[in-house]
Amino acid sequence: SEIESRGVSLSLRAIPLRDEQQRFGALVLCRDVSELRRREMELVTKDATIREIHHRVKNNLQTVAALLRMQSRRMVSDEAKQGLEQAMRRVATIALVHETLSQGLAQSVDFDELIGRQFRLSAEVASPSQQVKTERSGLFGELPSDFATPLALVINELVTNAVEHGLEGRAGTVWLIADRSEEEDGEELLTVTVADDGVGLPDTPHVEGLGLQIVRTLVTSELGGSIQWRPRDGGGTAVQIRLSLAPR
Numbered sequence: 001s002e003i004e005s006r007g008v009s010l011s012l013r014a015i016p017l018r019d020e021q022q023r024f025g026a027l028v029l030c031r032d033v034s035e036l037r038r039r040e041m042e043l044v045t046k047d048a049t050i051r052e053i054h055h056r057v058k059n060n061l062q063t064v065a066a067l068l069r070m071q072s073r074r075m076v077s078d079e080a081k082q083g084l085e086q087a088m089r090r091v092a093t094i095a096l097v098h099e100t101l102s103q104g105l106a107q108s109v110d111f112d113e114l115i116g117r118q119f120r121l122s123a124e125v126a127s128p129s130q131q132v133k134t135e136r137s138g139l140f141g142e143l144p145s146d147f148a149t150p151l152a153l154v155i156n157e158l159v160t161n162a163v164e165h166g167l168e169g170r171a172g173t174v175w176l177i178a179d180r181s182e183e184e185d186g187e188e189l190l191t192v193t194v195a196d197d198g199v200g201l202p203d204t205p206h207v208e209g210l211g212l213q214i215v216r217t218l219v220t221s222e223l224g225g226s227i228q229w230r231p232r233d234g235g236g237t238a239v240q241i242r243l244s245l246a247p248r
Contacts, residue, residue, distance in 0.1 A: 002033070009037045054102035061095035086160075086211070089125060093118060093156045097149045109148040111140035112178075115155060119176050122156045126163040131171040134159075138178035140190070143245070150222040151192070151243075157211045158194040158239050166198030166237050173197050180245075188245040195238040200231055219243075 003010045015027040065088045072084035100114050116136070123132045143151065155176065162174045177193040219227045225243035232238040 004037075007034065008032070009034045051102050054098045058095045058098040058102060061091050061098065065091045065095065089122070089156065089160070090153060090214075093122075093152050094149055097145075097152055100148070108142045108144055111143045111148060111151070114148065115140065115152065115176070118152060118156060119159060122159040123163055123174055126160040127167070130163065130167065130169060132163055132167065133173040134176070135173060136176045136178075139180065140178045140192075141180055143190075147223065147243070147245070150218040154215050154218050154223070154241065155192070155194065157215045161209075161211055161215075162194060162196040162198065162237070162239075166196040166200075168199055170198075172236075190243045190245055192241045192243070193238055195232045195236060197232070197234065197236040200235060201229060201237055 001012050011031045011033045013029045016023050017025045068084050068088040072081045075081040100109050120134050123134050159174055175195040179191040181189050219225050219241055223243050225241055228240050230238055
């Protein structure tokens, strides 16, 4: 049992003493666990504070996204309106990660649950007038929170790019494939592929837009991975990202 009084916590354990005939006494062990309980309370308070911070960040980001949406409606220029809408989608993606983090104690994210909503939403927002199917395969699993935000942004940008440029206004399919594997040295790798059955890669090199520049920067700098564009078997484009899940 445990006794608490005046800020002091004691843990008591009784061990019965017996001979061959009967019990003749008990050994009582007493341990002061006040410091242990104080640290446990600090951890609970810290976890609650972290969840509240994520919740407030999510609310603030949603407010920013709403302001960007209102501003885009006032724009006369199509280019300016499109730029604000893209910024709104990026802010909303980050907000979704903070919403997920605010619902749990662990500093890791069930990325399959998060990206399941985000993947379909990204395709729908990028193609309001197109019939675009989305298909997922493989599992991301639990990912550290510092991976979740940049990876969600990267997938959002690649899906948007596949719909807007790969499919170019026609019906088609966008695939999201995740593959976790382990190397011989024990290093865990995550391979993510975003593919479409659209027009394929251009014959001549072209200037990357802001979205692809963001993707390249996030993959190499934030995630410490590599990215490769290649033709998809059966037509279209496949973008493959390889990441190490080793602690950084």
